Structure formats: structure tokens, C-alpha cells
Amino acid sequence: MVLRIGHRPQRDPRLTTHLALASRALGAERLWVHPGDPELEERLRSVAREWGGRFAVEAVTDWRRAIRNWNGLVVHLTMYGEPFERALASLPPDVPILLVVGGAKVPADLYRLADRNVAVGSQPHSEVAAAALALDRLTTPPDAREFSGARRRIVPQAAGKRVRVRPLGSP
Amino acid sequence: MVLRIGHRPQRDPRLTTHLALASRALGAERLWVHPGDPELEERLRSVAREWGGRFAVEAVTDWRRAIRNWNGLVVHLTMYGEPFERALASLPPDVPILLVVGGAKVPADLYRLADRNVAVGSQPHSEVAAAALALDRLTTPPDAREFSGARRRIVPQAAGKRVRVRPLGSP
Numbered sequence: 001m002v003l004r005i006g007h008r009p010q011r012d013p014r015l016t017t018h019l020a021l022a023s024r025a026l027g028a029e030r031l032w033v034h035p036g037d038p039e040l041e042e043r044l045r046s047v048a049r050e051w052g053g054r055f056a057v058e059a060v061t062d063w064r065r066a067i068r069n070w071n072g073l074v075v076h077l078t079m080y081g082e083p084f085e086r087a088l089a090s091l092p093p094d095v096p097i098l099l100v101v102g103g104a105k106v107p108a109d110l111y112r113l114a115d116r117n118v119a120v121g122s123q124p125h126s127e128v129a130a131a132a133l134a135l136d137r138l139t140t141p142p143d144a145r146e147f148s149g150a151r152r153r154i155v156p157q158a159a160g161k162r163v164r165v166r167p168l169g170s171p
Numbered sequence: 172m173v174l175r176i177g178h179r180p181q182r183d184p185r186l187t188t189h190l191a192l193a194s195r196a197l198g199a200e201r202l203w204v205h206p207g208d209p210e211l212e213e214r215l216r217s218v219a220r221e222w223g224g225r226f227a228v229e230a231v232t233d234w235r236r237a238i239r240n241w242n243g244l245v246v247h248l249t250m251y252g253e254p255f256e257r258a259l260a261s262l263p264p265d266v267p268i269l270l271v272v273g274g275a276k277v278p279a280d281l282y283r284l285a286d287r288n289v290a291v292g293s294q295p296h297s298e299v300a301a302a303a304l305a306l307d308r309l310t311t312p313p314d315a316r317e318f319s320g321a322r323r324r325i326v327p328q329a330a331g332k333r334v335r336v337r338p339l340g341s342p
Contacts, residue, residue, distance in 0.1 A: 015185055022300030025292040047295055080325055080332040111330045121196040122325035123318065124218055129193035132300035133307055147294065154251055154293035159282045161251040 001096065002131060003032040005063045005110070006103035013040065015128065019101065020044050022132045024055035027139035027146075028099075032060040052150025053142075067113045072096030074114045077130045078106065081117035088118065088137045099134055101127045172267065173302060174203040176234045176281070177274035184211065186299065190272065191215050193303045195226035198310035198317075199270075202226075205234040223321025224313075238284045243267030245285045248301045249277065252288030259289065259308045270305055272298045 002023045007016050017040060020031045024047070033040065036059025044057045060066045067074050072095045081087070091097065100114060111117055120130035144153060155162040173194045178187050188211060191202045195218070204211065207230025215228045231237045238245050243266045252258070262268065271285060282288055291301035315324060326333040 012185070014183070015189065018186065018189075018297035018299055021295050022297040025294040025296045026300070051294055078332075080328055080334075082327050082329055108331075111332075114330075117328070117330055119325070119327055121312065122315065122327055123196040123222055124192050125196045126189035126193040126299050126303070128189055128297050128299040129197070129303035132297070132303050136304055136307070141292065144293065154290070156253050156290055156293055157251055157288070158253055159285075159288055160279075161249075161282075163251075 001030050002028050002099045002101060003063060003066060004101045005034045007033050007035060007037060009037045016040055017043060018128045019131060020057050022128055023135065026132060026135040027142045028135060029055065031057045032066060033057055034060045034063040050152050052147030064113060070098045072098060074098045074100060075116045075118055076100040076110055076114035077120060077134055078117050079119050079122055079125055081119040084118045084120045084134060087116055088134065097138055099131060101131050172201050173199050173270045173272060174234060174237060175272045176205045178204050178206060178208060180208045187211055188214060189299045190302060191228050193299055197303060197306040198313045199306060200226065202228045203231040203237060204228055205231045221323050223318035235284060241269045243269060245269045245271060246287045246289055247271040247281055247285035248291060248305055249288050250290050250293055250296055252290040255289045255291045255305060258287055259305065268309055270302060272302050
């Protein structure tokens with residue numbers, strides 16, 4: 001599960017879309033967005049209609065409460081935190097992780113609300129890239145079957161594109 | 172080295188900035204951008220002034236020629252390609268890699284110009300996330316010393332922010 005706070009629908013539409021696509025492709029079940037963004041939710045619903053799976057974007061109105069109520073560990077991605085490889089490897093297994101991704105300016109109390117503050121390199125970074133690497137370490141890569149109900153499936157190719165399309169209305 | 176083709180300075184400024192920041196943080200030496208984007212180049216110069224290192228964004232006028240003249244292997248990241256883990260692990264070591272990242276619509280001849288077409292998951296993806304994961308597999312993580320000449324250095328913290336700032340004019 002990924003929580004994106006400080007989303008700016010006017011400024012960040014494509015960036016948060018990328019965060020959502022990467023989260024979905026890398027095995028997150030859900031992206032919570034604060035503030036909500038109905039267009040983004042619809043964009044990802046349409047991805048799920050075509051490409052399958054159950055990933056969804058949902059609005060979160062009170063992100064502090066969402067963090068406090070999280071039944072597991074809260075990991076905040078920030079360039080100021082602990083080096084991520086060791087930090088993520090030290091997390092107990094089988095505990096649900098909420099990855100929190102901020103924008104450029106993150107409220108100071110987030111650092112205390114999170115169980116861990118973790119840096120994917122202590123350098124200015126892309127939150128999309130940082131979330132991708134954290135998910136890569138925390139999840140097992142989803143295989144095609146996990147995107148159930150897909151209308152379109154890619155057949156991997158050394159060159160060119162091959163997509164199997166299920167006709168509308170077929171099971 | 173990363174080559175980003177089909178950049179749209181009006182539509183993609185933040186996305187390609189993220190690609191540049193991720194490339195820098197993950198050990199690429201350079202990002203070539205087609206078409207060029209002087210504002211993006213300046214933005215990354217200012218990152219290097221503050222945070223060190225030699226990473227730079229450079230304009231490429233003829234991307235096909237840049238690919239043809241590349242003295243090494245050209246790896247195109249595309250959701251239609253071969254599964255990336257095995258493909259990247261099979262590349263010969265010590266050969267310079269040019270990672271090519273397209274936008275939504277990529278010219279068809281790119282698939283033939285590239286030595287390998289590689290998919291970070293056969294799902295719609297973020298090119299920022301895909302490039303980050305490919306770089307993660309291809310490079311060793313840069314440590315702080317490699318960002319030489321930095322004016323600001325983060326001191327990793329379990330909570331909060333700590334930055335060491337070198338006064339201007341000091342060595």
C-alpha cells in the first residue's frame with residue numbers, strides 16, 4: 001500500500017499517475033492519495049479494465065489519521081532518512097507496510113508519525129523512482145496471472161509489440 | 172548513460188526532471204534528451220552545484236545517430252520487451268550501456284535500432300520507475316564521495332533532517 005500526500009492535481013497529474021502505474025506494476029494493492037483526485041482514480045480504473053488486476057487509487061481525507069490507524073508499519077520515503085537497503089531489510093516480515101511518499105515539502109510531523117524514515121540515496125531524488133525501488137525490495141514481482149480479468153496481455157518480444165486482446169463480452 | 176527521446180518540454184518538464192534526478196542518484200553519468208531542453212539542463216546544473224557530482228543533462232539533436240554511434244550496448248526500455256531481470260543479467264559485463272527511455276509513443280524503428288528491448292514488467296509503467304529499476308540492476312549505488320564538490324551533504328537520520336552545508340568560498 002502506498003500513500004501519497006501533498007498531491008497537487010493541477011501541478012502533478014502526470015507525476016502521480018506515474019506513481020500509481022509504478023505502484024500497480026510493482027505489486028502494491030492500492031494508492032491512497034491526499035488530497036483526492038477523481039480524474040486520477042478514473043484513469044487507473046481504465047488501466048485496470050484493460051490490463052486487469054485490482055489495483056485502485058483512493059482518496060484519503062485525513063492522512064494523519066490514515067497513518068495512525070494503519071495496522072502495520074509506516075515507512076516514509078525521504079532523502080533525509082536512513083539508508084534504505086539496510087532499513088528495509090531490517091523490517092519484520094509479514095507485517096503490512098504503508099509506504100508514504102511526500103512531495104517537495106512535507107509536514108514536519110510526518111517524520112514522527114512514521115515508524116521509519118528511509119532514504120533511497122541521500123540525494124535529491126524522484127519520489128516515483130524511490131517508491132519503485134522500495135516496492136522492488138518489499139514485494140515479490142507480480143506475474144501476469146495476478147492481473148486477472150485483463151482484456152489485453154502483452155506477449156514479451158525481443159523486438160516489436162505483441163498484445164493478445166480478448167474480445168469484449170468473452171469470459 | 173540514459174537517453175530520453177520524445178521529451179515534450181511543455182508537457183513533461185517535471186517528469187523528465189524526475190528521470191534526470193533518478194538517473195543521477197542511481198549512478199548514471201549523463202542524461203541525453205531529445206529534443207533538448209535548456210531549462211532542464213540548467214535545473215540539473217543547479218542540483219550539481221548544491222549536491223555535487225558531475226551528472227549533466229545534454230541535448231541530442233539526432234537520436235538515431237546517437238544510438239548508432241554508441242560504443243556499447245543499447246537497451247530500450249519498453250513494456251513490450253523481454254522480461255528485464257534475465258535480459259539485463261545476460262548482458263556482458265564492462266560494456267557501456269545506453270538505456271533508451273521513450274515516451275508514450277515511440278517510433279517503430281527504435282525496436283530495431285536497439286540491441287535489446289527490455290520490459291520492467293509487461294504492464295503499463297512509469298518510464299521513471301522502469302529506468303530506476305534498470306539502473307539499479309546495472310550500476311553499483313554511488314556513495315557520497317562520488318558526488319564530489321557538494322556544497323550540501325545529508326547526514327542520514329532516523330527522524331528529521333540534517334544537512335551539512337559548506338560555506339561558499341571554502342574548499
